[in-house]
Amino acid sequence: MASGVTVPAVRSRKVAAGAAPLVMVTAYDAPGARLVDDAGVDVILVGDSVAMVVLGHRDTLQVTVADLAHHTAAVARSSPRALVVADMPWLSYHRSPAETVGNAGVLVRAGAAAVKLEGGRRRLPMVEALVAAEVPVMGHLGLTPQSVHVMGGFKVQGRKADAATALVDDALALVDAGVFAIVVEGVPAELGARVTGAVPVPTIGIGAGPGCDGQVLVFHDLLGLDDRPSPRFVRRYASLKQEGTRAVAAFAADVRSGDFPSPEECYDNGGEG
Ligand code: KIV
Numbered sequence: 001m002a003s004g005v006t007v008p009a010v011r012s013r014k015v016a017a018g019a020a021p022l023v024m025v026t027a028y029d030a031p032g033a034r035l036v037d038d039a040g041v042d043v044i045l046v047g048d049s050v051a052m053v054v055l056g057h058r059d060t061l062q063v064t065v066a067d068l069a070h071h072t073a074a075v076a077r078s079s080p081r082a083l084v085v086a087d088m089p090w091l092s093y094h095r096s097p098a099e100t101v102g103n104a105g106v107l108v109r110a111g112a113a114a115v116k117l118e119g120g121r122r123r124l125p126m127v128e129a130l131v132a133a134e135v136p137v138m139g140h141l142g143l144t145p146q147s148v149h150v151m152g153g154f155k156v157q158g159r160k161a162d163a164a165t166a167l168v169d170d171a172l173a174l175v176d177a178g179v180f181a182i183v184v185e186g187v188p189a190e191l192g193a194r195v196t197g198a199v200p201v202p203t204i205g206i207g208a209g210p211g212c213d214g215q216v217l218v219f220h221d222l223l224g225l226d227d228r229p230s231p232r233f234v235r236r237y238a239s240l241k242q243e244g245t246r247a248v249a250a251f252a253a254d255v256r257s258g259d260f261p262s263p264e265e266c267y268d269n270g271g272e273g
Contacts, residue, residue, distance in 0.1 A: 004081035005042050007114055007136040011180040013042075013202045015213045022181075022214025024085075024204050025222060028054050028071045030078040032219055037080035043204075044080055045116065045216060046072045048087040048146070053220040060145045061090045065103045069110040076111020085138055086112035090146040093117050097129030104135045116183065118144035120170025124177045131178035139174040141167055141195070142208060143186025154231075156207070158187040164194070171195045171203075183216060184208040186233075207233030 013019040024043035027033040028050045036044055048060040050071055055063070065088075072086040086107040093100040104115045114136035117123060130137050142157045151157070158164045164187075171182055181202045184192050189209020196203040196212050205212030221230050224239040254260035 005083040007083065007180050010043060010083055011201055013213055014200070015202075016197070019202075019213070021212075022202055022204055024214060024216035026050075026053075026216070026219045027075050028219070029074045033075040033078040033080050033084075036219065037078065037082050041082050042214070043216075044075060044082045044084050046075050046084065046086045046112065047116075047218065048089050049218050053218055053226065059148050061148070063089045065089060065092045065106050069106050072107055072110040072112050083114065084112050085114045085116050086110070088115050088117045093123065093126045097125050100126040101129050101133045101135070104130055104133070108135060114138055114180070116140055118146050120167070121173050124173060127174060127177040127179060137177075137179045138204075139171070139179040139182040140185065141170055141174070141182060142184050142191075145185075154186070156186050156188070158191045164188075164191045167191065168195055168198050171199050175199050175201055184212060186231075207231060 010022065013022050015021055022043065023041045024045055025036045025041045026045045026047040026049055027036050028046060033044055046068060048063050048068065050067070051057040051060045051063040057063075068086055068089055072084065076084055088100070088103060088107070092103040107115055115130065116138040117126065118140040120141055127137050127139070143151070143154060145154065148154060158167045167187065174182060179201060181204060182195070182199065183204045183206065184195055185205075186207045189211060192203065192205050192208030193211025202213035204214040204216050206216045217234065220226050221234040222237055224236040225241050225244075227239070227241045230236070251260065
């Protein structure tokens with residue numbers, strides 16, 4: 001394994017203590033992982049968002065441990081410097097601590113250094129079992145996409161005072177159980193900053209404002225690999241869907257006109273290569 005970003009190094013990244021904000025980006029395959037690693041991200045998340053942005057599902061509930069292991073292994077084969085964290089898919093950590101540890105083991109053996117799971121106090125026995133089994137855990141609070149049906153859609157969470165306080169309490173409980181970082185998704189910016197101030201581990205925000213200890217975006221959103229409307233927290237740094245369509249259309253035109261392949265793009269009977 002390449003030496004690179006470690007769990008303790010991520011755990012220590014509190015901006016209030018003078019650390020630089022953490023940068024996390026999702027990746028699901030080897031070229032994607034090489035791209036984000038070459039860009040210098042700290043953490044690569046093999047997210048269950050793969051269900052939506054790669055596999056075309058409407059939510060993240062459709063992927064399994066085998067699916068996540070397949071994508072984690074592809075990311076890990078690129079030997080990134082960044083820490084590789086794999087998402088535990090829905091129902092892989094809900095039934096028992098023993099099953100949770102077994103499923104996390106599949107992801108670690110596929111190449112993850114840590115796993116991420118969604119939810120607060122209800123998940124504490126699972127988090128504790130994972131930590132006891134030496135599996136580092138990243139928490140995920142707020143808009144937890146695996147709860148889409150309970151939330152009634154992908155909706156901002158923690159807007160009411162009691163919900164905000166419950167979220168802070170969940171964050172503290174996750175810290176007590178041993179998480180090394182917490183993703184905070186889809187909450188008012190003020191709550192993102194409040195959670196960040198309350199916990200000794202870094203928070204990584206997505207739609208949670210600038211007061212977190214880091215930020216995460218989904219690969220396809222950041223690169224504009226899809227041009228469908230995206231949530232307001234997405235900033236597109238490229239328009240690769242447009243650029244890719246233009247490139248493929250140019251290829252198609254060259255094939256149809258006979259311009260491709262050229263003599264330089266053909267083999268002859270002698271020589272090398
Ligand atoms: O699956 C995912 O991509 C995630 C991020 C949005 C944090 O969980």
